[in-house]
Amino acid sequence: MADDKVLAAQKWVNATYANVPGYAKCPEDGRTGWSTMFSLTMALQAELAMAPLVASFGPGTLSELAKRGDIGPNESNVNIKKIIEHALFCKGYWGGDGSGSYGAATDKSVRALKNDAGVDASNGLVQPKIFKALLSMDAYVSVTGGTDTVRAVQRWLNSRYVNRSSFFIGPADGVYSRDVQKSLMKAIQYELGIPDDQATGAFGPGTQAGLKNHAVKEGDSGIFVQLFSAACVFNSPVVTPDTNIMTTFRSTFDAKLTEWVRAFQGFSELGSPSGVGDYRTWAQLLVSTGDPDRPAQACDTRFRITRPRADALYAAGYRHVGRYLFDPPGSTLDKNIKDGELEDIFAAGLSVFPIYQDNARRLVDFTFEQGFNHALNAHSHAEQYGFNRGTVIYFAVDYDATADEIASNIVPYFQGVQAGLANQGMRYFHGVYGSRNVCTQVSKNTGARYSFVSGMSWGFSGNLGFPLPPNWAFNQIKEFKFTAGSDAFDLDNDAHRSGSDTGQNTIHQVVDPADAFVKNLETVFPLAMQFTSTRAGDPNRLTMEYGRHKDYGGFKWAMLIGDPDPDFIKFADSHGASVLPDFKDFVTGYSIGAPHLLATANGHYVKPQNESDIREVGAGDISGWGGDLITLYAEWQRDIKAYPSGHAYCDAKFAKLGVTSTFGFNDLIEDADGYLIARRVQRGGQFLDVVREHYGQGERDAGALTRFRDYFEQRFGGNVDYVVTMARSILLLQYDPVIAAGRTSLIRGIAGQNATLPAQLSDSVLNDFCRGFADGLHDRALQETNAKGA
Numbered sequence: 078m079a080d081d082k083v084l085a086a087q088k089w090v091n092a093t094y095a096n097v098p099g100y101a102k103c104p105e106d107g108r109t110g111w112s113t114m115f116s117l118t119m120a121l122q123a124e125l126a127m128a129p130l131v132a133s134f135g136p137g138t139l140s141e142l143a144k145r146g147d148i149g150p151n152e153s154n155v156n157i158k159k160i161i162e163h164a165l166f167c168k169g170y171w172g173g174d175g176s177g178s179y180g181a182a183t184d185k186s187v188r189a190l191k192n193d194a195g196v197d198a199s200n201g202l203v204q205p206k207i208f209k210a211l212l213s214m215d216a217y218v219s220v221t222g223g224t225d226t227v228r229a230v231q232r233w234l235n236s237r238y239v240n241r242s243s244f245f246i247g248p249a250d251g252v253y254s255r256d257v258q259k260s261l262m263k264a265i266q267y268e269l270g271i272p273d274d275q276a277t278g279a280f281g282p283g284t285q286a287g288l289k290n291h292a293v294k295e296g297d298s299g300i301f302v303q304l305f306s307a308a309c310v311f312n313s314p315v316v317t318p319d320t321n322i323m324t325t326f327r328s329t330f331d332a333k334l335t336e337w338v339r340a341f342q343g344f345s346e347l348g349s350p351s352g353v354g355d356y357r358t359w360a361q362l363l364v365s366t367g368d369p370d371r372p373a374q375a376c377d378t379r380f381r382i383t384r385p386r387a388d389a390l391y392a393a394g395y396r397h398v399g400r401y402l403f404d405p406p407g408s409t410l411d412k413n414i415k416d417g418e419l420e421d422i423f424a425a426g427l428s429v430f431p432i433y434q435d436n437a438r439r440l441v442d443f444t445f446e447q448g449f450n451h452a453l454n455a456h457s458h459a460e461q462y463g464f465n466r467g468t469v470i471y472f473a474v475d476y477d478a479t480a481d482e483i484a485s486n487i488v489p490y491f492q493g494v495q496a497g498l499a500n501q502g503m504r505y506f507h508g509v510y511g512s513r514n515v516c517t518q519v520s521k522n523t524g525a526r527y528s529f530v531s532g533m534s535w536g537f538s539g540n541l542g543f544p545l546p547p548n549w550a551f552n553q554i555k556e557f558k559f560t561a562g563s564d565a566f567d568l569d570n571d572a573h574r575s576g577s578d579t580g581q582n583t584i585h586q587v588v589d590p591a592d593a594f595v596k597n598l599e600t601v602f603p604l605a606m607q608f609t610s611t612r613a614g615d616p617n618r619l620t621m622e623y624g625r626h627k628d629y630g631g632f633k634w635a636m637l638i639g640d641p642d643p644d645f646i647k648f649a650d651s652h653g654a655s656v657l658p659d660f661k662d663f664v665t666g667y668s669i670g671a672p673h674l675l676a677t678a679n680g681h682y683v684k685p686q687n688e689s690d691i692r693e694v695g696a697g698d699i700s701g702w703g704g705d706l707i708t709l710y711a712e713w714q715r716d717i718k719a720y721p722s723g724h725a726y727c728d729a730k731f732a733k734l735g736v737t738s739t740f741g742f743n744d745l746i747e748d749a750d751g752y753l754i755a756r757r758v759q760r761g762g763q764f765l766d767v768v769r770e771h772y773g774q775g776e777r778d779a780g781a782l783t784r785f786r787d788y789f790e791q792r793f794g795g796n797v798d799y800v801v802t803m804a805r806s807i808l809l810l811q812y813d814p815v816i817a818a819g820r821t822s823l824i825r826g827i828a829g830q831n832a833t834l835p836a837q838l839s840d841s842v843l844n845d846f847c848r849g850f851a852d853g854l855h856d857r858a859l860q861e862t863n864a865k866g867a
Contacts, residue, residue: 079107085175086163090116093156097123099130109167111214117160117167118212124157134209142205149202150179158183161203164211165190169218193217194249195232196239206239206246215248215256221725223251225718230307230326234260242273251719253311255542261311262363265304280364280535285356293354298329305354306334308362314737315340316547321737330354345545346572347371365513365532365540367572369555375399375571377432377553379412387425389561397573397580398422399529399551402431402458402470414462423582430551430580431459432510432529434473440482443474443490452497452507459505463584466504467666469550471529474511474519477537483518487511491523492860499664499782499861506666508550508578512539516546520734523860524742526666527578529553533569547735550577590661591772594671595765597657598624602765604652610644617764619645621682621755624675627656636815637696638680663772664781667734667743669750677701677751678758685759691794694806697755699816701748702792703807706850707820708739710808710835711827713846723846731853739827745857749788753780756791782861789858800851801844808835808843 084107094100094116100123103116115132122130125141142148152158155177162179165172165186173183184201191198194210194217203211210217219228228251238244238260244267247260259278266276269287291301306327314321315337324337335352342350345361348371361367376390377399390398400422404413414431422429433455436442455470472494478487494507506526509519516528527550534540545552552572559568601623605616622641625634630641659668680700687693694703713726720726730738732745750771757767757780771780780787793800811817824832835843 080109080166081107082166082172082175083107083109083113086117086166087113089159089163089175090120094120094123097130099128101130101132109214113167114164114212114214117164121157121160121208121212124154124160134212139205139209142208147202147204148208149200150184152179161187161208161211168211168216190217194246195235196246197236210246215246216250217248219251219719221720221722222729223719225251226310226313226323226325227251227253227257230310231257231260233303233326234264234307238264238267241267241276243276244273253542253544255538257311258363258542261304261307264307265363268300268304280360285360288359289356291359292356293330295330295332295335295352302330303328305359305362306330308359309334309337309341311542312341312362312544313337315344316735316737317344319737344574346574365530365535365537365552366554367532367552369533369570371554371572373554373570373572375430375551375573376559377430377551377569377571378567379410380566380568381415381418382422382427383418384421384425386561386564386566387422387427389564390559391425391427393559395427397428397430397551397571399430399432399471399569399571399580402433402455402462403435405435413458419462419584423584426582428580428582430471430529430578431462431464431468432471432473433458434475434510437473437475439476440478440486443486445489445493445496448472448490448493448495449497449500450493452494453501455494456498456501456505464505465581465584465586466588467506467590467661467663468581469506469508469526469578469666471508471510471527471551474509474515475531477512477534477539478515479538480514480518483515483539487515488519488522491519491525495523495860502779503664503782512537513543513546514539516549517543517735520546520548521736524665524667524734527551529571532572548577550574590663594657594660594669595769595772597655597671598765598768601649601654604649604654605645608645608648610642610648617758618679618682620764621675621679622646623649623654624656625672625679628672629676633819634676634700637819638683638700662746662781663779664784665742665746667746669746670743673744674747674751674754677748678755679751681752681755682758685755686792691792692799692802692806694803694810695813696816698803698807699819701751702745704823705740705744705748706804706807707823708827709850710846711824711832712739714824714828714832717833722849723842724849724852727846727849727853731850732857745854746784749784750781752792753784753787784861785854785857786859786861789854793854795858797848797851797855800854801847804847804850805843808847 087105091102103112119130158177158179162172170186187201188198231249262278263276293305309324322340339350339352357368375397401412508527509525510529528546529551532552555570602620605619626641657671659670681697684697732742773779
């Protein structure tokens with residue numbers, strides 16, 4: 078949205094300096110951006126008689142300001158005071174009257190900015206570093222997604238180190254970033270005694286040597302505990318399957334910090350979790366390689382792995398090796414897997430994780446079309462080599478893609494990859510190789526199953542200021558020459574996360590991830606056919622009820638969709654039936670929770686939608702997406718300080734891979750599949766047959782391949798506005814007392830007894846949340862539509 082004061086600043090600076098040699102005009106659109114800040118910076122340089130003018134506030138500008146001294150009301154140059162006033166407006170502070178008078182309003186705003194940044198605000202003068210901060214795009218108040226915990230560390234860093242010559246005021250916006258990471262590294266270097274002019278923020282030999290002598294543990298206190306806990310805050314949360322483990326900034330190493338460190342060490346595969354902040358833990362917190370000399374169980378190489386090499390790798394402790402499916406035409410690297418190589422690798426006891434790279438070193442290498450074609454080529458080569466169904470192929474992003482490039486090209490490329498693999502029946506899953514940020518964003522937005530992190534490229538902007546992706550499987554940490562006797566070849570060491578992708582140690586095997594689930598139903602459904610009691614004659618319902626009864630069979634569920642038949646449960650148990658907790662989805666590779674899936678199906682089956690008006694919602698919806706939406710709303714209210722916008726919260730938390738949420742990606746799969754299965758059964762299908770067809774692997778028309786598209790069209794009419802209306806109804810309806818009471822209980826149970834209920838929000842605020850959910854659902858459906866049509 079345009080701002081009149083920002084527009085006035087743009088008009089003034091352009092009109093005043095248009096004829097100064099080297100000055101670059103900024104757009105006059107009323108929107109603050111780097112172009113406006115650069116123009117104001119060049120204006121300042123002009124007033125300081127500097128030449129040439131440059132769009133950068135560098136050492137020269139800082140030096141000239143230092144000669145001038147602190148700037149305030151007594152500054153003789155009116156234009157310099159105007160620049161300050163206009164810059165304040167551009168940063169969201171009231172700059173005064175814009176005339177250069179530097180009155181009480183300007184003084185107050187300068188103090189406010191200093192206080193927000195965490196530095197001395199006892200006066201309203203603008204020191205050189207404050208001027209530099211004014212002419213940056215850094216924010217000094219919390220922004221969407223920022224946390225008070227991170228902001229506390231940012232303000233502390235600014236306060237403690239602002240007077241060090243090589244330290245500059247960093248953002249205080251609550252968001253961990255590259256600049257914040259460099260500020261922390263400099264702080265550590267200062268405390269280690271490294272001279273200011275050598276404190277560059279790089280993790281060099283001096284810093285490494287110093288940290289090896291500064292392990293911290295429970296009971297310790299002081300500056301190194303503060304710095305260590307700051308690094309822990311920046312790497313929070315530690316994502317586990319069940320929760321996100323957070324920590325806080327502190328000066329004493331207590332039991333809570335020990336608990337967090339153990340979780341982090343386990344997540345990062347640093348060996349047996351000790352809870353001690355040793356050198357290896359320091360390194361993992363501060364740089365993407367971590368300690369590059371730590372033991373590694375995985376590796377990758379462009380060189381052929383012969384049987385002697387495979388035996389040598391196994392003897393050296395390796396268990397997984399990355400090899401390339403393809404060598405592009407014109408390449409001189411000869412890096413693709415050779416005939417007989419897989420057999421040699423397997424015979425030595427190693428597994429293989431395949432990598433696909435076709436150039437992938439420039440932005441122009443990444444488009445949707447290229448991703449689609451690369452997926453077809455990767456599928457073809459993987460199939461020729463005999464890789465089993467369910468193999469993860471890591472598609473490479475082998476350069477430092479920025480956040481803007483990830484959004485504009487990298488994500489669309491991987492959407493093309495996703496579409497190409499779907500076009501071939503989803504025999505293989507896509508993984509991503511790249512920086513931490515590339516892996517995280519690609520995984521969130523395209524469903525990449527696992528990440529292979531290019532941690533060795535520690536200087537990449539996408540590795541600085543970003544934690545390890547929650548779905549990391551391999552992390553490339555060191556390049557070296559591996560030697561075995563007289564043989565030597567280049568090898569990359571890769572840390573491997575236990576419980577993640579292990580690659581493949583066989584080929585040409587028939588793999589059916591859903592087989593155990595289907596076989597379980599093949600036991601239960603015939604028993605439901607045989608059963609004679611109250612609900613005899615409806616084996617579909619009995620099977621669904623049995624599948625959900627342990628996890629979704631309490632009083633509240635009985636009130637919502639009915640109680641599972643206790644007689645059939647006893648009958649089925651006595652005949653050897655059991656409930657399968659989860660199984661692997663052949664489309665995404667993620668686990669599907671069978672009880673939740675069957676509870677959703679049961680709800681939609683016994684409480685079907687209103688065919689005359691699908692916008693009407695009811696108990697069937699609450700058993701699936703509606704109940705999940707209520708809990709997501711409750712989480713938003715719990716986290717509302719960091720996410721004042723409901724749409725932004727949905728963008729960050731709804732059905733995102735690697736993000737712990739009550740409405741995660743798995744939940745959406747289960748909601749969609751449960752609905753679609755119930756829908757087909759209602760239309761006359763037999764439950765067991767419908768499930769087999771839905772998860773019909775390799776079949777181009779298997780229902781799971783287009784689950785989100787079909788769900789969006791059938792339950793929500795393919796209409797985003799319908800979704801908004803239905804979401805509002807779920808959050809507001811009062812005509813069903815069971816749903817209304819259950820909703821209030823859920824919200825208060827998650828967000829607290831004083832939580833704001835949906836009816837207490839304004840329409841615009843509630844609509845923003847509902848629209849975020851609707852847009853997220855539509856985006857998932859659109860991806861499948863594109864994949865089907867590609």
